[in-house]
Amino acid sequence: MPQGRVVRVAGAMSGTSLDGVDVAVAEFWREGPHERFRLLRWEHAAFPPALRRRLQRLHEEPVPIAEVAQAHWEVTAFTATCLRRCCAALGMSPSELEAIGFHGQTVYHEPAARHVRGYGIGLQLGSPAALAQWLGTTVVGDFRSADLALGGEGAPLVPLFDWAFLRSAEEFVVALNLGGVANVTVLPPGCRREEVRAWDTGPGNLWLDAAAEMLLGVPYDADGACARRGQLLAPLWERLLRIPYIEQSPPKSTGRELFSRAQLRELLQGLPVQTPAEDILHTLTRFTAWSVAENLRRHAPGCTYMLVSGGGALNGFLLECLCQELPQVCIERSEVVGIPVLAKEALCFAYLAYQALRGEPTNLPAVTGARAATVLGVVAHPEGRPWQGFLPAGEG
Structure with a gap:
């Protein structure tokens, strides 16, 4: 039974894949030195086509500032709708939540500026x-700015959740999230918080979805079925292996700025016009698996157990490729520990909001390269609900 006060929090996340908003409602509490959670409900809602096209334009084209402002408010309004619907299914109002962790939609990520500017x-x-x-209700948002200001990458931010709930005393665990970008959290057996390492390994679904849309006219290659029918294209494979990001050492993070549609089109230039779509998807899928595995071979060779989440966890062929690349690793989807693959990141941001309410630092400087640990997020309160101060550290 929970010993500390049970705190009910929601999380909302929209990632680099631009596929929509994931929301989760969960309860968090403490049992002695351990933290616990209970996932009450989660939902995924696809962006309306017009909003998705607008967000794609922000990444790919010069746009007027008015369009940025419109997208800013449309993302907020759509997230509010998703949270209302999820709470209604639980028979509650969002106002009954202790807080909401709101990631928002990343439209620009330039962590390398920290080496020049200091942030x-x-x-x-x-x-x-x-x-x-x-x-x-109270909303915690703008999670990345504090870490960026302290000279960090501002990403990844899920490793604290992974350390709190996925580490093992016996197994060398890697938590892999296959969103638009792929990222790993490395958890050696019995690791302390400061021993956690995490970084973006390269593309996750970004190029797979872009290629499916460009070549097949569908939003994604369901289960990797088309890719599974294809063969490796040696010329494309050789170009992919020359991408320098994969060999960089952590801390590192990336996004659509590097793994863009324009970059993909450039990589595909020179291939014969009649090149089968399944061969292109096959090669890109194998590269995604290889890039994850190569990062682990270089920086976490002792990994024995991998938990996979994110939309890419539903791509059966991608997981087969991962298993071939890492035959010594037991690879399972995160459902085996009670975390639906599409709920993981929303659940993580609910947890970061919970920790922010307790005044607890939530970035990991060893992960992001920040100069110090700090509480992430800006706290906003609604009219008529004054700030009551942080939850006592022993609560929740």
Whole structure:
């Protein structure tokens, strides 16, 4: 039974794949030195086509500032709708939540600026203040800015959740999230918080989805079925292996700025016009698996157990390729530990909001390269719900 106060929090996440918003409602509490959670409900809602096209334009084309502002408010309003629907299914109002962790939509990520300016550059769309007013509860948002300001990459931010709930006293665990970008959290047996390592390994679904849309006219290659029918294209494979990001040492993070549609088109130039779509998808899928595995071979060779989440975890052929690349590793989807693959990151941001309410540092400087640990997120409160201060450290 929970010993500390049970705190009910929601999380909302929209990632680099631009496929929509994931929301999760969960309860968190402490049992002695351990933290616990219970996932109550999660939902995924695809972006309306017009909003998805607008967000794609922000990444791929010069756009007027008015379009950026419109997207900022549209992302907030759509997230509010998703959270209302998820809470209604639980028979509750969002105002009954202790807080919401709101990631927003990343539209620019330039962590390398930290080496020149002393701080990184990034931008997430979505207003925590507006969401707090519309839903009548505290919202924690803008999670990345504090880490960027301290000279960090601003990403990845899920490793604290992974350390709290997925580490093992016996197994060398890697938590792999296959979103638009692939990222890993490395958890050696019995590791302390400061021993956690995590980074983006390269593309996850970004190029797979872009190729499916360009070549097949569908949003993604369901289960990797088309890719499974194909063969490796040696010329494309050789170009992919020359991408320098894969060989960089952590800390590192990336996004659509590097693994863009324009970059993919450039890689595909020179291939014969009649090149089968299944061969292109096959090669890109194998590269995604190889890039994850190569990062682990270089920086976490002792891994024995992998938990996979994100949309890419539903790509059966991609997981087969991973198993071939890492035959010594037991690879399973995160459902085996009670975390639906599409709920993981929303659940993580609910946890980061919970920790922010307790005044606990939530970045890991060894992961991001920041100069110090700090509480991540800006806290917004609705009218009529004054700030009551942080939850006592022993609560929840």
